[in-house]
Amino acid sequence: MTDTAPTPVFLDCDTGVDDALAIAWLVASPGVDLVGVGAVSGNVAAATGARNTLDLLAMLGREDVPVHLGAHDFLDHPFTGGAPHVHGADGTGGVALPRAVTEVSGTSAAQALVDAARARPGELRLLAIGPLTNVALALEVEPELPRLVREVVIMGGAAMAPGNVTAVAEANIHNDPLAAARVLDAGFDLTVVGLDVTMHQRFEEEHRRALLAAGTPVTRALGEVLEFYFAFYAQRFGRPCSVLHDPLAAGVLTGDVALALAPRVPVEVDTSDGPGRGQTIADLRGLYHGFPDHFPGAPRVALEVEGDFGAVLLERLLTL
Amino acid sequence: MTDTAPTPVFLDCDTGVDDALAIAWLVASPGVDLVGVGAVSGNVAAATGARNTLDLLAMLGREDVPVHLGAHDFLDHPFTGGAPHVHGADGTGGVALPRAVTEVSGTSAAQALVDAARARPGELRLLAIGPLTNVALALEVEPELPRLVREVVIMGGAAMAPGNVTAVAEANIHNDPLAAARVLDAGFDLTVVGLDVTMHQRFEEEHRRALLAAGTPVTRALGEVLEFYFAFYAQRFGRPCSVLHDPLAAGVLTGDVALALAPRVPVEVDTSDGPGRGQTIADLRGLYHGFPDHFPGAPRVALEVEGDFGAVLLERLLTL
Numbered sequence: 001m002t003d004t005a006p007t008p009v010f011l012d013c014d015t016g017v018d019d020a021l022a023i024a025w026l027v028a029s030p031g032v033d034l035v036g037v038g039a040v041s042g043n044v045a046a047a048t049g050a051r052n053t054l055d056l057l058a059m060l061g062r063e064d065v066p067v068h069l070g071a072h073d074f075l076d077h078p079f080t081g082g083a084p085h086v087h088g089a090d091g092t093g094g095v096a097l098p099r100a101v102t103e104v105s106g107t108s109a110a111q112a113l114v115d116a117a118r119a120r121p122g123e124l125r126l127l128a129i130g131p132l133t134n135v136a137l138a139l140e141v142e143p144e145l146p147r148l149v150r151e152v153v154i155m156g157g158a159a160m161a162p163g164n165v166t167a168v169a170e171a172n173i174h175n176d177p178l179a180a181a182r183v184l185d186a187g188f189d190l191t192v193v194g195l196d197v198t199m200h201q202r203f204e205e206e207h208r209r210a211l212l213a214a215g216t217p218v219t220r221a222l223g224e225v226l227e228f229y230f231a232f233y234a235q236r237f238g239r240p241c242s243v244l245h246d247p248l249a250a251g252v253l254t255g256d257v258a259l260a261l262a263p264r265v266p267v268e269v270d271t272s273d274g275p276g277r278g279q280t281i282a283d284l285r286g287l288y289h290g291f292p293d294h295f296p297g298a299p300r301v302a303l304e305v306e307g308d309f310g311a312v313l314l315e316r317l318l319t320l
Numbered sequence: 321m322t323d324t325a326p327t328p329v330f331l332d333c334d335t336g337v338d339d340a341l342a343i344a345w346l347v348a349s350p351g352v353d354l355v356g357v358g359a360v361s362g363n364v365a366a367a368t369g370a371r372n373t374l375d376l377l378a379m380l381g382r383e384d385v386p387v388h389l390g391a392h393d394f395l396d397h398p399f400t401g402g403a404p405h406v407h408g409a410d411g412t413g414g415v416a417l418p419r420a421v422t423e424v425s426g427t428s429a430a431q432a433l434v435d436a437a438r439a440r441p442g443e444l445r446l447l448a449i450g451p452l453t454n455v456a457l458a459l460e461v462e463p464e465l466p467r468l469v470r471e472v473v474i475m476g477g478a479a480m481a482p483g484n485v486t487a488v489a490e491a492n493i494h495n496d497p498l499a500a501a502r503v504l505d506a507g508f509d510l511t512v513v514g515l516d517v518t519m520h521q522r523f524e525e526e527h528r529r530a531l532l533a534a535g536t537p538v539t540r541a542l543g544e545v546l547e548f549y550f551a552f553y554a555q556r557f558g559r560p561c562s563v564l565h566d567p568l569a570a571g572v573l574t575g576d577v578a579l580a581l582a583p584r585v586p587v588e589v590d591t592s593d594g595p596g597r598g599q600t601i602a603d604l605r606g607l608y609h610g611f612p613d614h615f616p617g618a619p620r621v622a623l624e625v626e627g628d629f630g631a632v633l634l635e636r637l638l639t640l
Contacts (some may be wrong), residue, residue, distance in 0.1 A: 048573050160481070164605070168603065199608060237608060270595050271594070272594030272596070273478060274592030274596060276590050276596030280486075281488055284482040289556055
């Protein structure tokens with residue numbers, strides 16, 4: 001973030017282990033004014049994710065940030081249980097966070113996003129790291145949202161990389177392809193941070209041990225929460241570690257992660273019931289000649305990022 | 321090809337500029353006994369491709385190789401004109417080849433393939449470098465074809481690479497997704513040589529000039545035919561050159577191209593009418609850990625090949 005004043009950020013999430021890291025990143029980032037958080041079903045049910053978010057924000061000393069409950073079900077089909085094998089049934093890898101006294105706001109996540117955007121036209125940055133249901137609902141409330149919001153960064157999709165819930169679909173998009181299609185088509189200044197980049201940024205056991213060793217309540221909790229997630233990725237990588245889906249998107253939003261290759265190209269979400277359902281079909285046919293075609297209104301699709309985000313993330317979390 | 325005796329090869333093609341290079345490669349390869357060629361619509365109409373094949377084989381001194389007319393239309397939709405902007409309306413880049421006296425056989429391409437396979441059970445290699453319509457029709461004639469044929473190499477599809485007719489679909493598969501699905505599901509020992517590898521193997525202007533300079537009727541004709549194709553790819557790469565789709569598949573078939581990375585993984589063809597239609601959805605989720613899962617009957621998907629095939633191709637063509 002190049003601004004000197006903190007930038008207002010609204011987060012929509014499905015907390016979730018890596019969502020927890022993203023929330024901690026945002027709170028630890030001095031350039032961020034976290035004005036609100038929406039909860040959507042995804043890794044866990046929306047209500048569970050909201051609870052986790054409240055508890056985590058309290059541990060971070062940010063009980064002041066309102067948490068808004070969002071959609072339990074997706075636009076055209078019900079939520080069916082999330083990813084307990086990845087995040088634990090509770091979304092925090094079986095680690096009970098201290099229960100905060102705060103509760104969710106009386107305003108829905110969609111309405112809260114619209115309110116936050118209207119309150120500061122052209123300033124709000126939206127980080128959406130779960131299914132895009134709440135954002136699609138916000139577009140129904142306020143079709144002018146893309147003009148009111150400064151930019152949107154989403155964690156979701158896979159352009160050339162394999163998917164993670166099907167051969168070609170990433171979980172956030174696959175959970176609600178219709179919502180994703182609406183959000184990607186809405187005309188936001190939008191950056192897609194998907195598996196093409198997130199699969200290459202990792203926390204290793206040394207990072208997790210450093211969090212545990214730092215010994216503050218928050219860093220210890222994050223280190224403990226990561227254990228279950230590491231065990232899931234051990235099946236994928238042959239050693240305990242994790243990829244950094246949501247925190248990487250947060251790092252892109254805050255400007256700490258430079259995009260080495262991120263062309264603006266048309267992106268279509270496959271909303272069919274065919275085998276490609278939930279795929280983000282990015283038109284990368286310009287790949288071989290430096291993307292000479294210009295699609296000014298199209299999403300920016302992150303294909304390569306610079307540097308080792310794991311080290312940057314750890315350093316910032318250790319300030320908590 | 322490791323056998324000492326030439327291996328019987330049946331070619332199915334839609335000649336086409338790069339098909340012409342593949343045909344020349346097969347004729348120039350001492351390990352190959354080219355027993356027949358089927359023509360299918362694709363780059364051009366099947367009848368045009370058959371005519372080009374007859375003329376080319378005559379130039380190569382192989383009027384003895386029977387050419388069989390195959391499907392004009394695709395399994396569930398009509399042929400609508402091919403790719404004249406890539407291959408020229410005649411499929412030979414506007415270069416008139418000397419008209420051969422030979423004509424197509426009285427046997428269809430599908431029946432000829434079945435006959436060739438039955439005549440030498442377990443020996444025939446099939447190289448299919450056009451839409452897979454004829455091969456799918458052959459499966460209807462002889463469902464045991466996958467047991468009768470030794471192996472199949474196809475040029476088609478895109479696993480992680482962008483498509484070339486849509487963001488995700490390659491032309492051969494997109495022309496007849498239903499046929500491709502049937503062929504990929506039939507249980508052949510099958511290797512998919514798609515855009516992931518073919519886009520990285522090129523003929524440059526120096527290769528084309530070397531063909532022209534060699535000055536035999538065949539090399540001169542190939543050099544001339546390539547001019548139009550080079551002009552098309554100049555739009556893609558910023559200089560006259562061409563990728564080597566079909567000849568690379570031929571090089572894989574003859575064993576001259578080593579596959580550096582080619583996991584056997586499930587491949588589903590998107591036959592829906594959604595935006596992914598014609599995509600070869602290869603399940604590459606094992607990418608990050610060396611493809612530990614084994615799918616013994618699945619197609620081998622070429623993701624990386626060794627070496628510079630352009631140089632190898634040129635050297636062999638210069639023997640003609």
